Amino acid sequence: MQYPAPIKTLIAKLAKLPGIGNRSAERIALHLLQADARLSNELAEAIRNTRAQIRYCTRCGNYSVAELCDLCNDPARDKSLICVIERANDILALEKSEGFKGVYHALGGKISPLNGIGPEQLRIAALIQRIKTEQPREIVLALSADVDGDATALYLVNEFKPLGVRVTRIAHGLTVGSTLEQSDEVTLARALEGRKEL
């Protein structure tokens, strides 16, 4: 049976979401049709609002509704400890582990010569500026444990050397090759605890 065009479009869009295959997309689309119309409207509005209202914190790159995010504004966070991650999603993963009480700096990715991403495309200059102004006592690198993550860590360590700041990298252990997002809370908390000086 062929679905009418709007349903087909909806299924195709839903199937583009992570973790949702064609079968699930079909189920969700049909559910939306059968459920109260409010659900569809509220879902559409929530997606639109999120895209319209969420921006990146100008200091750390976290998701935020204001210029500075909640973490940067939180007086209880240890501002002398900056954790460097690739993306804002990594902040959410580390926060869930509850193992880190410092602040963050999202690079926007990692150095990847094969994908044409060099240091100048990442928020590295902003990080160096931050280290100069905020004078943190430690920088924790929480980058993925792969070739690009290693290259990025090496580059950063060299950049940080003249700044005289202590640099550590989280122990990846079981998570080699995986991203922070894919790691569970306990593993991340342990990785943070076991971080090593570079």
Ligand SMILES: [Zn+2]
């Ligand atoms: Zn922030």
